[in-house]
Structures are given as C-alpha cells and as structure tokens.
Amino acid sequence: MAEAGETELLQLRQEIDRVDSEILRLLSERGRLAQRVGVCKRAAGSSQFYHPDREGEILRRVMAENPGPFAAEQVGRIFREIISAGLALEQSLQVAYLGPEGTFSQLAAEKQFGTSASFVPVANIAEIFRQTDSGSTQFGVVPVENSTEGAVNQTLDLMLDYPLQICGEVELRIVHNLVASIPRAAIRRVHVHYQTRAQCRQWLAQNLPAVELCDAPSNAEAAQRAAADPEGAAISTLAAAQHAGLELLAQGIEDNPENSTRFWVIGKIATRSTGADKTSIVVGGAHRAGSLHALLAPFADAGISLTRIESRPARGALWQYVFYLDFLGHQQDPAVRSTLLALQEQAAFVRILGSYPKAVF
Numbered sequence: 001m002a003e004a005g006e007t008e009l010l011q012l013r014q015e016i017d018r019v020d021s022e023i024l025r026l027l028s029e030r031g032r033l034a035q036r037v038g039v040c041k042r043a044a045g046s047s048q049f050y051h052p053d054r055e056g057e058i059l060r061r062v063m064a065e066n067p068g069p070f071a072a073e074q075v076g077r078i079f080r081e082i083i084s085a086g087l088a089l090e091q092s093l094q095v096a097y098l099g100p101e102g103t104f105s106q107l108a109a110e111k112q113f114g115t116s117a118s119f120v121p122v123a124n125i126a127e128i129f130r131q132t133d134s135g136s137t138q139f140g141v142v143p144v145e146n147s148t149e150g151a152v153n154q155t156l157d158l159m160l161d162y163p164l165q166i167c168g169e170v171e172l173r174i175v176h177n178l179v180a181s182i183p184r185a186a187i188r189r190v191h192v193h194y195q196t197r198a199q200c201r202q203w204l205a206q207n208l209p210a211v212e213l214c215d216a217p218s219n220a221e222a223a224q225r226a227a228a229d230p231e232g233a234a235i236s237t238l239a240a241a242q243h244a245g246l247e248l249l250a251q252g253i254e255d256n257p258e259n260s261t262r263f264w265v266i267g268k269i270a271t272r273s274t275g276a277d278k279t280s281i282v283v284g285g286a287h288r289a290g291s292l293h294a295l296l297a298p299f300a301d302a303g304i305s306l307t308r309i310e311s312r313p314a315r316g317a318l319w320q321y322v323f324y325l326d327f328l329g330h331q332q333d334p335a336v337r338s339t340l341l342a343l344q345e346q347a348a349f350v351r352i353l354g355s356y357p358k359a360v361f
C-alpha cells in the first residue's frame with residue numbers, strides 16, 4: 001500500500017479505537033442505569049423485570065432515529081442485545097422453546113430476548129406450555145403460523161388449555177441452507193424436515209434432482225444426520241450446521257424468498273398499551289345463520305383492522321367452530337375496549353389471549 005494510504009489507515013484505526021472506548025463508556029453507563037431500574041423495582045415490591053412493551057418502544061424509537069449507514073433492523077438487533085445484557089444484570093430469564101438447539105424456534109427466542117437470556121430446549125410444543133405454566137421457565141416461544149404452511153393448530157388449541165397470556169410476537173424470515181462436510185458433487189442423500197422439503201421443492205428439483213431425500217424430525221436433527229453420513233448433506237439453519245460441524249454449500253434455497261414464521265411469546269405478565277400493539281382473542285359464536293358476520297361487525301363499526309382470522313373445530317360440539325382473531329390495538333385502548341364489550345353481546349364466549357407489542361423487526 002502507498003505510504004499516504006497507510007497513514008490514513010492508521011489514523012482511521014485510531015479514530016475507531018477512540019469511538020470504541022466512547023461506546024464502551026456509554027454501554028457501562030446504560031448498564032448501571034438498568035441496574036438502578038432493577039433496584040427501584042425491587043424497592044417497589046415488583047418482581048417483574050422484563051417489559052416487552054418498554055423494549056418495543058425503545059427499539060422502535062432508535063430504529064426511527066437511525067441515521068445510517070446501518071440498516072434499521074441491524075440497529076434494532078444491536079440494541080436488543082444491549083437490553084438483553086442489561087436485563088441479565090437484573091434477572092436471569094428462562095425461556096422454553098421447541099428444540100433441539102439450532103432450530104428456527106431458538107432463533108426466534110433469541111430475536112425476542114437477545115442472547116443473554118437462558119434458553120431451555122424442550123421436545124414438543126405442549127411441553128413449552130407446561131414449563132411456562134408451572135413456572136419452570138418464565139416465558140415460552142411457540143410457533144403460530146408460517147406464511148407457506150399456514151396455522152400451527154397445536155399452538156392455537158393449547159392456548160385454550162392454559163391460563164397463559166401472549167405478551168409478545170416475533171416474526172422470523174425462514175432461510176434454508178444446503179450444508180454438508182462433503183463437496184456438492186459427492187452428495188447422494190439430503191436429510192430434511194418435511195416442512196423444509198415442501199418449502200425448497202423447486203430448488204431441490206432443479207439443483208439436486210438425483211439425490212435421495214431422507215426425512216428428519218427437525219432441521220437440527222437433519223444436520224446431525226448429515227454429519228454422520230459420509231454421502232449426506234442436510235437442509236438446516238446455519239446455527240445447526242455449525243453445531244454439527246458442517247459447511248455452507250448454498251444459502252437461501254427456499255422457493256419463496258418471503259417465507260416467514262410468526263411466533264408468540266407466552267407468559268404470565270400483561271403488557272401496557274404502546275400505540276403499536278396487537279390483540280389476540282378466541283370467540284365462539286351462536287350456531288345460527290349470520291353469526292360470523294355478527295362477530296365481525298363490531299370490528300368493522302369501530303374501524304379496527306383484523307390482521308388474521310382462523311377457525312378451529314369447537315371442542316365437544318360437532319360441526320361448530322371457534323374463531324381466533326388477531327387485530328391491531330390494545331385491550332386498554334378505548335376503541336378496542338368498547339368493541340370487545342359489543343362483541344361479548346354477540347358471542348357465546350370471548351377469551352382474550354393477550355395484547356402485546358407488534359413485532360418490531
């Protein structure tokens with residue numbers, strides 16, 4: 001490198017060192033403030049240290065103020081980590097998710113809580129509800145719907161079995177990767193979870209038409225099986241691939257580049273209104289003509305946007321249904337409160353599953 005260029009490089013690195021020291025000073029200051037918040041809460045007799053509503057407000061604000069050059073989502077992720085590290089000084093949060101390690105559920109849990117929380121992988125969705133209900137973990141992260149595959153019915157049904165509340169929402173882009181410890185030309189088998197296989201069908205047909213596709217019970221297990229198979233590859237997350245000692249051969253092989261999964265955070269806390277919230281409810285209508293229309297009319301009258309409607313068979317009543325509704329707004333907002341009152345007059349039953357800040361990024 002020319003001498004002038006080298007001098008500039010040295011100067012720029014000195015500037016970066018100076019800025020890093022300043023960032024560190026401010027991080028420490030923020031950490032101490034978070035500790036003082038913890039002291040205040042304890043003095044007030046509160047044991048609730050995690051506030052997804054407050055975190056949502058902070059992330060929205062810094063992302064809106066972001067002057068660049070980083071993308072707003074990157075800024076959001078960095079601040080999520082800072083908050084997570086601060087919260088770990090106040091309290092160690094235990095969060096149950098659908099394991100094993102390296103699943104999309106783990107990525108979703110980390111996206112919501114940052115990596116300083118303690119994550120507990122469990123074997124199935126029902127176990128996430130059990131652990132959270134019994135207090136073994138304070139929170140759980142459960143999948144609700146995939147943009148390609150639709151609703152996760154088990155999660156919807158379990159919401160009715162437990163007195164837990166939805167206190168957060170996570171949206172995760174689902175990126176699939178071909179991973180292996182052998183070169184692409186040597187692949188004879190691909191270990192893959194059936195949902196992942198459905199989401200990568202075209203790519204597999206075009207790029208690996210001759211390989212055998214072997215069913216695996218999860219993306220993480222697919223990676224483990226590929227690691228033990230001298231002619232095998234897997235489709236998995238990068239985290240699971242790393243865990244299994246596999247290398248990335250092709251990234252982003254899902255057929256639909258918008259492929260996403262939505263998760264709910266379940267727990268025993270209520271959040272306050274932040275101005276950017278959603279509410280989820282379950283309603284059962286009378287078994288008569290026009291009853292669905294009657295259930296939806298109060299929302300239309302109040303100008304409240306429904307973001308999702310899902311029906312499930314009602315238990316113990318043949319050919320009757322309950323409806324899961326998600327809509328914008330918080331149950332503390334006056335318009336939502338009066339709409340819920342109007343709805344209660346129409347419906348056989350209404351259960352509010354929770355109001356929570358909308359996914360921020």
Ligand SMILES: O=C(O)C(=O)C[C@]1(C(=O)O)C=C[C@@H](O)C=C1
Pocket residue numbers: 034037038049050051052054055058082083086087
């Ligand atoms: O404001 C609070 O209640 C805090 O505990 C501080 C803080 C933060 O770091 O900003 C930490 C954890 C909460 O989930 C929300 C915010």
